[in-house]
Amino acid sequence: MKSKILKIITLCLILMSIALVSIGCQKSKEDEQTNKTEDVSKVDKKTNKKEDKKVKKKIVVGQNGGICQAPLVMAYEKGFFKEEGIEVELLKGDYPTLRDGLATGKVDVSDGLVVTWLKPIQNGLDINFTLGIHTGCISVVVPKSSKVKGFEDLKGKTIGVSGGIGGGSMNFGYRSILRDGLNVKDYNWKDFPAQQLITALEKGEIQAAITGDQTAHAWIESGKVNVIRSSTHDEDYKDEYCCLLGIRGPIVRDEPEVAEALTRAVLKAAKWVNENREETAKIMVDKQHVNGDYEYNLNLLKSYNYKPSISGGKEAIRTSIDELKQLELFDKNIDIDKETEKIYKELKNVE
Known part of the structure; x- marks a missing residue:
């Protein structure tokens, strides 16, 4: 009897041991699974944290349809913006549209002539420059039959400009007159839409015209005009970022x-354009980012120096402010260096 009871007790103990081992194993598996879950959670958090550092932003990029703005478009077409985590919407418009868009937040980034933007900035337009993109792009022309060789011969004459009185073309004329040692008060100025300048020249309404190369190049190619001043080719301008x-x-x-991501993307795109001008011209024409045919736009691209520069951009701002101050278009008491630092920002993480 005692032996039978002992056997029953022993059996119970064995069963309890098996149960405890089973529970322990199950617990171990649960703990292991919990630990795996915790490890995954940590990895996810680390991954998310890393992703949070990557820029994710939708940006409206404004461009005016000129071939000189090819780096902006190529940053979009070749994926340089995307590499930086930026989703881009391209918006084409003329200068007033882009200026007003930047003022109201409908446009986030664009590029353009230094002398076009400086006066609006002085009047309250809240933008900063971060990169010099290229040199060149404005010409002063006279009729082919004209005997005018320079601004000295235009004293008392009327000069037509595009972009408005006080705009970029006129300011280029002002700066050139200053550099030539002449007085801007000796000249008359009249504003025209760019394409109408050639007609005004041929009719004798104006004796010279100042406009962007995108327009002027056609007149030069067709033999209708002579160039008397050029930001693309003249020695005192050809290395200045416009x-x-x-x-x-x-x-x-x-x-x-x-801002850093945008600047890096355009910097990469400008370098790419400099090394791939034929493909750039083809994309710009095929996708109707510009007017004109392939050869026309390729020739223009070849005339510009697409070697982006942070220091070159800053120096262009400083030079322009200095000359506009001399021309009394800026406050005579303005501190050129401080104003340059205010307008031009050298960003971190951009090389």
Whole structure:
């Protein structure tokens, strides 16, 4: 009897041991699964944290349909913006459209002539420049039959400009007159839409015209005009950056990582354009980013120096402010260096 009871007790103990081992194994598996879940969670958090650092932003890029703005478009077409985590909408418009868009936040970034943008900035337009993109792009022309060789011969005459009185073309004329040691008060000025300048020249309404090469190049090619001053070819201009990358001030101040990403993308694109001009011209024409045929736009591209420069952009701002101050278009008491630092921002993480 005692032996039978002992056997029953032993059996119970064995069963309890098996149960405890089973529970332990199950617990071990659960703990292992929990640990795996915790490890995955940590990895996910790390991954998410890393992804959070990557710029994810939708940006409106404004361009005016000129071939000189090819780096902006190529940054979009060749994926340089996308590499930086930026989703881009391209908006084509004339200078007033882009200026007003930047002022109201409908446009976030564009590029353009330094002398076109400086006066609006003085009047309150909140943008900063971050990169010199290329040199060149404005010409002063006279009729082929004209005996005018320079601004000295135009004293008392009327000069037609595009972009408005006080705009980029006129300011280029002002700066050239200053550099030639002459007085801007000796000249008359009249504004025309760019394409109408050639007609005004032929009718004798104006004796010279100043406009962008996108328009003037056709007149030069057809033999209708002579060039008397050029920001593309003249020794005192050919190494000066004319077009800079402009970004809305709030982005530069409040979202510096976005401003840096934009600048890096356009810098890469400008270098790409410099090395791939034929493909650039083809894309720009085929996708109707510009007017004119392939050969016309390729010839223009070949005349520009697409070697982006941070220091070159800053120096262009400083030079322009200095000359506009001499011309009394800026406050005579303005500190050139401080104003340059205010307008042009050298961003971190951009090389």
